[in-house]
Amino acid sequence: MYILTNAMKNLLRNKGRNILIAAVTLVIIVSTVVTLTIGNASSKIIEDTRLRIGSKVNIDVDLAERGRLEKTGGMPEVGIDDFFSYAQSDYLSKSIFSVQLYLYSSTTFAVGDDSKGQSEWESWDGSSKSKAATIMLIGSSDPDILSDFFTGGARGIMPGGRMFGGLNECIISYDLAELNGISVGDMIVTTSIFVEPEQTFELSVVGVYSDKTEAWPGPAYEDANFFLFNRRNEVITSLETVMSRGFETDQGMEMHAEYYLKNPDNISKFEAEVRAKGLHPDYSVSINQEELDEITAPLSGMAGITSTFMFIILILGGIVLILLSFIAVRERKYEVGVLRAMGMEKAKVAAGILAEAIIISVICLFIGLGIGSAAAQPIADSILSGQVEIAAEETKAKSEDLKFLVMNGKTQFIAGLHGYTPISEIQVELDAKTIAQISMIALALAALSGVIGIAVITKYEPLKILRERN
Amino acid sequence: MKCLELADVSYRYEGSTEYVLKNISAAFDSGKVYTVVGESGAGKSTLLSLISGLDVCKEGDVYYDGKNLRELDRDDYRAKCVGVIFQGYNLLINSTAVYNITLSMNISESEIMGRRAKKEAAFALLNKVGIDRETADRKILYLSGGEQQRVGIARALSHNPDVIIADEPTGNLDAETESEVLKILTRLAHEDGKCVIIVTHSENVTAIADEIIGIHAGNLIAGEKYRENSAFHGENGHERTKTIRENEQ
Numbered sequence: 001m002y003i004l005t006n007a008m009k010n011l012l013r014n015k016g017r018n019i020l021i022a023a024v025t026l027v028i029i030v031s032t033v034v035t036l037t038i039g040n041a042s043s044k045i046i047e048d049t050r051l052r053i054g055s056k057v058n059i060d061v062d063l064a065e066r067g068r069l070e071k072t073g074g075m076p077e078v079g080i081d082d083f084f085s086y087a088q089s090d091y092l093s094k095s096i097f098s099v100q101l102y103l104y105s106s107t108t109f110a111v112g113d114d115s116k117g118q119s120e121w122e123s124w125d126g127s128s129k130s131k132a133a134t135i136m137l138i139g140s141s142d143p144d145i146l147s148d149f150f151t152g153g154a155r156g157i158m159p160g161g162r163m164f165g166g167l168n169e170c171i172i173s174y175d176l177a178e179l180n181g182i183s184v185g186d187m188i189v190t191t192s193i194f195v196e197p198e199q200t201f202e203l204s205v206v207g208v209y210s211d212k213t214e215a216w217p218g219p220a221y222e223d224a225n226f227f228l229f230n231r232r233n234e235v236i237t238s239l240e241t242v243m244s245r246g247f248e249t250d251q252g253m254e255m256h257a258e259y260y261l262k263n264p265d266n267i268s269k270f271e272a273e274v275r276a277k278g279l280h281p282d283y284s285v286s287i288n289q290e291e292l293d294e295i296t297a298p299l300s301g302m303a304g305i306t307s308t309f310m311f312i313i314l315i316l317g318g319i320v321l322i323l324l325s326f327i328a329v330r331e332r333k334y335e336v337g338v339l340r341a342m343g344m345e346k347a348k349v350a351a352g353i354l355a356e357a358i359i360i361s362v363i364c365l366f367i368g369l370g371i372g373s374a375a376a377q378p379i380a381d382s383i384l385s386g387q388v389e390i391a392a393e394e395t396k397a398k399s400e401d402l403k404f405l406v407m408n409g410k411t412q413f414i415a416g417l418h419g420y421t422p423i424s425e426i427q428v429e430l431d432a433k434t435i436a437q438i439s440m441i442a443l444a445l446a447a448l449s450g451v452i453g454i455a456v457i458t459k460y461e462p463l464k465i466l467r468e469r470n
Numbered sequence: 471m472k473c474l475e476l477a478d479v480s481y482r483y484e485g486s487t488e489y490v491l492k493n494i495s496a497a498f499d500s501g502k503v504y505t506v507v508g509e510s511g512a513g514k515s516t517l518l519s520l521i522s523g524l525d526v527c528k529e530g531d532v533y534y535d536g537k538n539l540r541e542l543d544r545d546d547y548r549a550k551c552v553g554v555i556f557q558g559y560n561l562l563i564n565s566t567a568v569y570n571i572t573l574s575m576n577i578s579e580s581e582i583m584g585r586r587a588k589k590e591a592a593f594a595l596l597n598k599v600g601i602d603r604e605t606a607d608r609k610i611l612y613l614s615g616g617e618q619q620r621v622g623i624a625r626a627l628s629h630n631p632d633v634i635i636a637d638e639p640t641g642n643l644d645a646e647t648e649s650e651v652l653k654i655l656t657r658l659a660h661e662d663g664k665c666v667i668i669v670t671h672s673e674n675v676t677a678i679a680d681e682i683i684g685i686h687a688g689n690l691i692a693g694e695k696y697r698e699n700s701a702f703h704g705e706n707g708h709e710r711t712k713t714i715r716e717n718e719q
Binding site for chain 2: 002006009013014335337338339340341342343344345346348462463466
């Protein structure tokens with residue numbers, strides 16, 4: 001106990017020297033707090049993003065590989081059964097399917113159809129269907145993924161209605177309902193086109209939704225009034241409802257499948273499995289690594305900067321601390337000699353020096369945690385804004401490169417980050433893990449400082465010290 | 471009762487072939503005051519270093535209470551069995567006088583329990599050697615040489631050791647204080663049964679000795695013989711020590 005008391009008294013007796021050591025220690029700890037806080041927050045967000053986005057599997061036609069092999073002709077098709085087959089994998093956490101097909105109805109007009117039913121569509125058997133409106137039916141395997149319907153989304157079920165649930169239930173847009181005078185509880189009767197055999201859908205409207213999404217995929221569609229693609233004409237129902245009709249082929253249907261891995265690291269195992277199930281070699285199986293990298297680029301850049309800074313501070317600070325400790329103990333050689341002459345064991349003298357170093361480190365730790373945590377957020381914001389600008393420039397350059405995403409033999413253009421944008425904000429705060437890491441570093445600094453002292457005092461015998469002084 | 475014994479003790483500095491002390495044998499009893507006299511550099515301080523456990527003899531043995539010092543924990547021996555009053559004081563100069571004493575009590579695991587009790591005991595001890603409370607609360611740095619010497623004496627007594635070793639303990643004291651210190655040392659020997667060994671050049675100190683041990687050129691000479699032989703006086707012994715240390719380098 002007296003060793004601790006003596007250590008505390010010594011700290012007060014040698015203020016100048018100890019303040020200098022404390023200042024260096026504080027600089028190291030504050031820097032460490034800032035860098036570790038930012039680094040850990042970045043890592044956590046990157047990992048969360050990796051699991052959220054990086055777990056999504058892309059099955060694309062490998063155009064580069066086809067080009068290299070000089071392959072021509074149509075793309076190899078993946079059948080609906082194949083999509084369902086791939087979903088039967090232990091590596092997946094979930095699979096989401098949606099199927100899209102077009103309907104006509106002699107009793108229901110489509111939004112934007114100025115002809116009011118004068119359009120003619122040719123059915124699969126070649127017969128023309130006149131005076132028919134065209135409606136797009138979307139069957140989804142999971143209503144929860146219809147993100148537009150989430151709270152705050154661009155679409156919302158209006159009062160009096162609900163989301164579809166059972167077989168043959170659907171929801172329609174307010175515009176479509178208004179145009180045709182349809183209310184919740186009414187039935188709409190439609191017939192499929194482009195698919196065989198022709199199927200009739202008698203769907204019960206259980207909800208009407210407001211829709212603030214863009215009605216048209218692009219200005220060209222709007223200018224041509226190509227109302228087939230007007231989103232207000234979407235009739236949304238369950239996948240089960242669509243698939244219950246028992247289509248013999250998947251011609252005329254667009255299947256969209258999303259596979260989510262339990263762990264993105266299992267991508268190669270999942271690929272091996274789907275290859276074994278017959279996926280054509282022209283298809284590539286990948287996770288969104290490129291997108292993930294682009295999304296997390298600012299954070300990765302910031303984490304890199306902070307790690308480098310912390311490394312430099314720890315090395316330089318450590319060297320300065322070693323030198324200061326060495327000088328401090330040499331200055332205290334006489335004191336050590338006196339204590340040893342009085343009979344204090346080397347281990348106790350060493351414990352005293354170590355206790356002084358620990359006390360300084362603990363005080364600096366508390367002050368450093370306060371200063372560091374206060375400084376971490378503005379520093380993170382500052383570094384991140386710079387990284388976001390760099391990432392934005394890189395993304396802009398890449399966004400012009402369009403990718404072909406092939407689904408069921410049909411192609412659609414998908415540009416840029418599939419709706420994701422690089423992370424531009426970060427909320428940094430001290431968590432238990434960071435505090436534990438910083439405490440370990442503070443203890444390591446104390447140990448480093450103490451070990452120097454111990455090494456020096458072990459070298460000298462008391463008589464030699466006192467004799468030199470006298 | 472025999473307290474301390476030197477058996478054929480010889481000492482030379484590391485790397486040197488010349489002996490500072492040669493085949494010294496002597497016995498020290500409890501309850502007696504011994505003075506070690508001799509010219510400067512004769513080996514007196516080296517002898518004290520060996521007795522106090524600060525150094526180890528190259529040949530021969532030192533026994534404390536019948537136990538060979540080589541087999542004892544020398545730190546423990548210094549902390550509990552001997553009290554050393556250094557010629558150069560060797561105090562913690564940035565600490566107060568009273569702290570120097572209480573720290574010594576702590577190191578020796580004094581039987582006095584509690585911080586306050588130890589402090590009061592330290593004040594009493596310092597008062598005994600002529601240091602008042604106000605002076606006791608000042609840092610050593612601000613005390614005179616004489617005051618520092620008294621603090622050194624108080625520290626040597628702080629853990630109630632069996633053997634008290636003093637290297638010129640009254641060198642910096644005025645005649646009155648010297649007299650008081652000598653009384654204390656005599657009382658410690660004669661009343662408390664301590665073994666007091668004093669290295670000195672002072673006739674006043676030698677006068678209180680129960681036994682005198684003379685050292686000349688590293689050899690032990692009976693005290694009375696030493697006194698009678700004026701040829702031993704005036705020789706420049708420190709020059710000799712210096713030469714030995716230079717040779718070892």
